[in-house]
Amino acid sequence: MVKKTIQKKKKAATKKKIQTKTKDQIKFIGKVTKIRQKDPAEVIEWPRSITHVHTYGLLSPFFEGLRKGELRATVCPNKSCLENRLWIPPRAHCPDCHTEMVWKTLPNPVIGKIYTFTQVVYAGIGIELSTPYWQVDVEIPGLAPVPKSYLLYGTPHIGMKVKAEFRTKNPTNTVLDYYWVPYEK
Numbered sequence: 001m002v003k004k005t006i007q008k009k010k011k012a013a014t015k016k017k018i019q020t021k022t023k024d025q026i027k028f029i030g031k032v033t034k035i036r037q038k039d040p041a042e043v044i045e046w047p048r049s050i051t052h053v054h055t056y057g058l059l060s061p062f063f064e065g066l067r068k069g070e071l072r073a074t075v076c077p078n079k080s081c082l083e084n085r086l087w088i089p090p091r092a093h094c095p096d097c098h099t100e101m102v103w104k105t106l107p108n109p110v111i112g113k114i115y116t117f118t119q120v121v122y123a124g125i126g127i128e129l130s131t132p133y134w135q136v137d138v139e140i141p142g143l144a145p146v147p148k149s150y151l152l153y154g155t156p157h158i159g160m161k162v163k164a165e166f167r168t169k170n171p172t173n174t175v176l177d178y179y180w181v182p183y184e185k
């Protein structure tokens with residue numbers, strides 16, 4: 001009787017040991033690699049993804065402004081400099097005298113005029129807008145450049161008045177956080 005009990009216990013212990021081993025064994029948790037070719041040597045496809053870390057540096061206030069529904073431009077504070085216009089895309093330093101620029105928020109609503117436009121049907125890699133979309137170059141009073149952006153809806157024409165709007169609810173934290181909408185009545 002005693003012998004039987006010991007045997008039973010031994011059997012149970014062995015069983016437990018095997019179960020533990022099965023449970024703890026190493027598993028493959030990756031994705032099966034696709035073989036692209038076998039001859040003359042095997043070539044596999046090994047997908048990779050990368051995170052590009054990018055700083056906005058001295059231009060950070062521009063993106064902070066977009067999240068708050070503001071268009072912020074830079075302007076040269078040097079009184080003796082001939083370049084006294086506003087810049088969007090902003091410049092950290094004056095392109096003429098190299099002085100560090102200062103920030104100026106454009107009063108809302110920002111009304112611009114379409115200088116030119118193009119329809120983007122086949123966007124390049126990295127463009128995060130659905131296609132087709134209208135890329136518009138908009139003249140903004142007081143600005144030196146004619147910045148590019150996009151028209152959220154409607155059909156553009158040259159000279160069309162547009163109003164700047166902002167993606168403040170779910171910002172992308174990129175320049176896509178401002179866009180234009182028709183302003184004509």
Ligand SMILES: [Zn+2]
Pocket residue numbers: 076077078081082083094095096097098099
């Ligand atoms: Zn300057």
